[in-house]
Amino acid sequence: MMQGVLPNMSERDREEIAAFLLRLRSARFADQRLQQAVEAVPRRQFVRGNIVEPYADSSFPIDCGETMPSAMAAVALVADLRVEPTSRVLEIGTGSGYVTALLAKLAGRVTTLERYRTLIDAAEERLKTCGVPGAQFVQEDGREGWRDAAPYDRIILHASMETMPRVFLDQLAQHGQIIAALGPGQGQQTLVRLQKVGSRLEREDLRPVRYQPLAQGIARKL
Numbered sequence: 593m594m595q596g597v598l599p600n601m602s603e604r605d606r607e608e609i610a611a612f613l614l615r616l617r618s619a620r621f622a623d624q625r626l627q628q629a630v631e632a633v634p635r636r637q638f639v640r641g642n643i644v645e646p647y648a649d650s651s652f653p654i655d656c657g658e659t660m661p662s663a664m665a666a667v668a669l670v671a672d673l674r675v676e677p678t679s680r681v682l683e684i685g686t687g688s689g690y691v692t693a694l695l696a697k698l699a700g701r702v703t704t705l706e707r708y709r710t711l712i713d714a715a716e717e718r719l720k721t722c723g724v725p726g727a728q729f730v731q732e733d734g735r736e737g738w739r740d741a742a743p744y745d746r747i748i749l750h751a752s753m754e755t756m757p758r759v760f761l762d763q764l765a766q767h768g769q770i771i772a773a774l775g776p777g778q779g780q781q782t783l784v785r786l787q788k789v790g791s792r793l794e795r796e797d798l799r800p801v802r803y804q805p806l807a808q809g810i811a812r813k814l
Contacts, residue, residue: 605634612647612663619664621671629670629697635663637718638690656708656814660688661750670694672771672785672798673746682741682763684734684806685750689715693724695748702727703741705734707807710814731810737763744768751806752781756793764788771798777805 609631616622616630635646638660643652647663654660661669670691675681675698686692686706692715696702704727706712712729719727730738734749735757742763752773760770768788775781783801786793 601634605636608636608645608647609634615647615664616667622667623671625698626667626671626694629694630667632697633690633693633722633724635690637722638688638693654688655710655714656811658687658708658711660690663690666691667694669748669771670698672783673748674769675699675746679745680741680743680765682738682744682747683750684737684748686711686715686729687750689718691748691750692727693719693722696724696727699726699746701741703730703738703744704728705730705732705738707731707733707809708811708814710811733806733808733810735806735808739763747771749773749806750803752777752801752803753806756786761788761791761793766790773801773803 613627613630616627639646639652649662649664651659651661675695677700679699681695681699681702683692683695683702683704686704692702692704709731712731716729732738737759743765744763745765745768747760747764747770749772752775754776764770766788770786773781773783781801781803783798785796785798
Protein backbone atom coordinates (compact mmCIF):
# COMPACT_ATOMS: atom_id res chain seq x y z
CA MET A 593 0.00 0.00 0.00
CA MET A 594 1.24 3.50 -0.84
CA GLN A 595 1.87 5.66 2.19
CA GLY A 596 -1.08 7.87 3.07
CA VAL A 597 -3.78 6.31 0.87
CA LEU A 598 -7.22 5.36 2.14
CA PRO A 599 -7.59 1.67 3.09
CA ASN A 600 -10.72 1.34 0.94
CA MET A 601 -9.23 3.05 -2.12
CA SER A 602 -9.83 1.10 -5.33
CA GLU A 603 -6.98 -0.45 -7.30
CA ARG A 604 -7.82 1.93 -10.13
CA ASP A 605 -7.40 4.92 -7.80
CA ARG A 606 -4.07 3.60 -6.59
CA GLU A 607 -2.75 3.15 -10.11
CA GLU A 608 -3.89 6.60 -11.20
CA ILE A 609 -2.35 8.26 -8.15
CA ALA A 610 0.92 6.35 -8.53
CA ALA A 611 1.23 7.45 -12.17
CA PHE A 612 0.46 11.06 -11.29
CA LEU A 613 2.98 11.05 -8.44
CA LEU A 614 5.68 9.99 -10.89
CA ARG A 615 4.84 13.02 -13.01
CA LEU A 616 4.87 15.27 -9.93
CA ARG A 617 8.31 14.04 -8.91
CA SER A 618 9.60 14.78 -12.40
CA ALA A 619 8.14 18.29 -12.21
CA ARG A 620 9.95 18.84 -8.89
CA PHE A 621 7.69 21.53 -7.43
CA ALA A 622 5.74 19.42 -4.91
CA ASP A 623 7.50 18.66 -1.62
CA GLN A 624 7.02 15.45 0.35
CA ARG A 625 4.10 16.77 2.42
CA LEU A 626 2.21 17.82 -0.69
CA GLN A 627 2.91 14.49 -2.40
CA GLN A 628 1.51 12.69 0.64
CA ALA A 629 -1.61 14.87 0.49
CA VAL A 630 -2.07 13.98 -3.19
CA GLU A 631 -1.76 10.28 -2.27
CA ALA A 632 -4.46 10.62 0.36
CA VAL A 633 -7.01 12.47 -1.81
CA PRO A 634 -8.26 10.40 -4.80
CA ARG A 635 -9.09 12.92 -7.52
CA ARG A 636 -11.64 10.54 -9.05
CA GLN A 637 -13.89 11.35 -6.07
CA PHE A 638 -14.02 14.99 -7.25
CA VAL A 639 -14.72 14.62 -10.99
CA ARG A 640 -17.86 13.57 -12.82
CA GLY A 641 -18.38 9.85 -13.38
CA ASN A 642 -17.89 10.10 -17.14
CA ILE A 643 -14.33 11.43 -16.80
CA VAL A 644 -11.98 8.66 -17.93
CA GLU A 645 -8.67 10.21 -16.83
CA PRO A 646 -9.09 12.46 -13.76
CA TYR A 647 -5.37 13.35 -13.76
CA ALA A 648 -5.32 14.44 -17.41
CA ASP A 649 -3.84 17.84 -18.27
CA SER A 650 -7.18 19.52 -18.86
CA SER A 651 -9.84 21.31 -16.87
CA PHE A 652 -13.18 19.57 -16.29
CA PRO A 653 -16.75 20.84 -16.02
CA ILE A 654 -18.49 20.67 -12.65
CA ASP A 655 -21.97 21.65 -11.52
CA CYS A 656 -23.41 25.19 -11.72
CA GLY A 657 -21.61 25.93 -14.99
CA GLU A 658 -18.21 26.04 -13.28
CA THR A 659 -14.97 24.22 -14.05
CA MET A 660 -12.13 22.70 -12.05
CA PRO A 661 -8.43 22.99 -13.01
CA SER A 662 -6.32 20.06 -14.11
CA ALA A 663 -4.67 18.00 -11.41
CA MET A 664 -1.23 19.41 -12.19
CA ALA A 665 -2.53 22.99 -12.14
CA ALA A 666 -4.36 22.38 -8.85
CA VAL A 667 -1.30 20.92 -7.16
CA ALA A 668 0.87 23.72 -8.53
CA LEU A 669 -1.46 26.28 -6.92
CA VAL A 670 -1.19 24.54 -3.57
CA ALA A 671 2.60 24.40 -3.92
CA ASP A 672 2.65 28.13 -4.73
CA LEU A 673 0.78 28.84 -1.50
CA ARG A 674 3.56 27.32 0.65
CA VAL A 675 1.18 26.02 3.30
CA GLU A 676 2.64 25.13 6.70
CA PRO A 677 1.14 22.77 9.30
CA THR A 678 -0.02 25.72 11.43
CA SER A 679 -1.31 27.86 8.55
CA ARG A 680 -4.77 29.41 8.72
CA VAL A 681 -6.00 29.38 5.13
CA LEU A 682 -8.82 31.22 3.36
CA GLU A 683 -9.88 29.77 0.00
CA ILE A 684 -12.22 31.73 -2.24
CA GLY A 685 -13.97 29.47 -4.74
CA THR A 686 -14.44 25.95 -3.35
CA GLY A 687 -15.49 24.47 -6.69
CA SER A 688 -15.20 20.68 -6.66
CA GLY A 689 -13.34 20.75 -3.32
CA TYR A 690 -10.18 19.05 -4.64
CA VAL A 691 -7.88 21.95 -3.78
CA THR A 692 -9.79 22.38 -0.50
CA ALA A 693 -9.01 18.77 0.41
CA LEU A 694 -5.30 19.15 -0.35
CA LEU A 695 -5.16 22.34 1.71
CA ALA A 696 -7.00 20.67 4.60
CA LYS A 697 -4.41 17.85 4.62
CA LEU A 698 -1.60 20.39 4.88
CA ALA A 699 -2.89 23.30 6.99
CA GLY A 700 -4.00 23.88 10.53
CA ARG A 701 -7.34 25.41 9.53
CA VAL A 702 -9.10 25.99 6.20
CA THR A 703 -12.07 28.27 5.59
CA THR A 704 -13.47 27.92 2.07
CA LEU A 705 -16.03 30.25 0.47
CA GLU A 706 -18.33 29.41 -2.45
CA ARG A 707 -21.27 31.19 -4.11
CA TYR A 708 -23.15 27.99 -4.88
CA ARG A 709 -24.79 25.89 -2.16
CA THR A 710 -24.83 22.92 -4.57
CA LEU A 711 -21.04 22.99 -4.83
CA ILE A 712 -20.57 23.46 -1.08
CA ASP A 713 -22.74 20.46 -0.22
CA ALA A 714 -21.02 18.21 -2.77
CA ALA A 715 -17.51 19.28 -1.74
CA GLU A 716 -18.25 18.82 1.95
CA GLU A 717 -19.51 15.29 1.29
CA ARG A 718 -16.42 14.46 -0.80
CA LEU A 719 -14.08 15.57 1.97
CA LYS A 720 -15.97 13.38 4.44
CA THR A 721 -15.71 10.42 2.07
CA CYS A 722 -11.96 10.97 1.79
CA GLY A 723 -11.57 11.26 5.55
CA VAL A 724 -10.35 14.87 5.36
CA PRO A 725 -11.44 16.94 8.39
CA GLY A 726 -10.83 20.52 9.31
CA ALA A 727 -12.46 22.62 6.57
CA GLN A 728 -15.16 25.19 7.29
CA PHE A 729 -17.56 25.74 4.35
CA VAL A 730 -19.28 29.12 3.95
CA GLN A 731 -21.68 30.31 1.24
CA GLU A 732 -20.27 33.72 0.29
CA ASP A 733 -18.88 35.33 -2.85
CA GLY A 734 -15.59 36.19 -1.13
CA ARG A 735 -15.33 39.74 -2.44
CA GLU A 736 -14.95 40.96 1.15
CA GLY A 737 -12.95 37.97 2.34
CA TRP A 738 -14.29 36.42 5.55
CA ARG A 739 -13.57 38.41 8.69
CA ASP A 740 -15.03 35.81 11.08
CA ALA A 741 -11.96 33.58 10.85
CA ALA A 742 -9.31 36.24 10.18
CA PRO A 743 -6.41 36.76 10.33
CA TYR A 744 -5.15 34.28 7.73
CA ASP A 745 -1.62 33.14 7.03
CA ARG A 746 -2.54 32.18 3.47
CA ILE A 747 -5.30 33.31 1.08
CA ILE A 748 -5.98 31.79 -2.34
CA LEU A 749 -8.47 33.14 -4.89
CA HIS A 750 -9.68 30.93 -7.74
CA ALA A 751 -10.78 33.98 -9.73
CA SER A 752 -9.29 37.16 -11.15
CA MET A 753 -9.39 40.75 -9.94
CA GLU A 754 -8.00 43.86 -11.60
CA THR A 755 -6.38 44.99 -8.34
CA MET A 756 -6.18 43.50 -4.87
CA PRO A 757 -8.69 45.17 -2.50
CA ARG A 758 -7.47 46.55 0.82
CA VAL A 759 -9.84 44.20 2.67
CA PHE A 760 -7.59 41.21 1.91
CA LEU A 761 -4.51 42.97 3.26
CA ASP A 762 -6.46 43.76 6.43
CA GLN A 763 -7.39 40.08 6.91
CA LEU A 764 -3.88 38.78 6.26
CA ALA A 765 -1.50 38.03 9.11
CA GLN A 766 1.92 39.67 9.15
CA HIS A 767 4.18 37.92 6.58
CA GLY A 768 1.10 36.09 5.28
CA GLN A 769 0.77 35.36 1.56
CA ILE A 770 -1.95 35.63 -1.08
CA ILE A 771 -2.08 33.74 -4.39
CA ALA A 772 -4.37 35.43 -6.92
CA ALA A 773 -4.76 36.26 -10.60
CA LEU A 774 -4.52 40.00 -11.27
CA GLY A 775 -5.51 41.65 -14.53
CA PRO A 776 -8.50 42.54 -16.71
CA GLY A 777 -11.43 40.14 -16.85
CA GLN A 778 -11.05 39.81 -20.62
CA GLY A 779 -7.34 39.75 -21.29
CA GLN A 780 -3.93 38.72 -20.03
CA GLN A 781 -3.70 38.09 -16.30
CA THR A 782 -0.78 37.23 -14.06
CA LEU A 783 -0.81 34.76 -11.19
CA VAL A 784 0.96 36.56 -8.38
CA ARG A 785 2.16 35.89 -4.87
CA LEU A 786 1.57 38.83 -2.54
CA GLN A 787 3.29 38.87 0.85
CA LYS A 788 2.30 41.22 3.65
CA VAL A 789 5.21 43.26 4.91
CA GLY A 790 4.15 45.90 7.39
CA SER A 791 1.18 47.75 5.87
CA ARG A 792 1.88 46.84 2.25
CA LEU A 793 1.97 43.86 -0.09
CA GLU A 794 5.16 42.80 -1.88
CA ARG A 795 4.41 41.26 -5.28
CA GLU A 796 6.07 38.31 -7.04
CA ASP A 797 4.83 37.41 -10.53
CA LEU A 798 4.52 33.66 -11.06
CA ARG A 799 3.05 32.96 -14.52
CA PRO A 800 0.41 34.11 -17.04
CA VAL A 801 -3.09 32.70 -16.46
CA ARG A 802 -6.72 33.16 -17.58
CA TYR A 803 -9.33 33.16 -14.81
CA GLN A 804 -12.94 34.26 -14.68
CA PRO A 805 -13.46 37.52 -12.74
CA LEU A 806 -14.55 37.14 -9.14
CA ALA A 807 -18.36 37.19 -9.26
CA GLN A 808 -20.59 39.16 -6.92
CA GLY A 809 -23.40 37.76 -4.78
CA ILE A 810 -24.46 34.26 -3.78
CA ALA A 811 -26.63 31.98 -5.91
CA ARG A 812 -30.21 31.91 -4.65
CA LYS A 813 -31.34 28.75 -6.45
CA LEU A 814 -28.25 26.53 -6.86
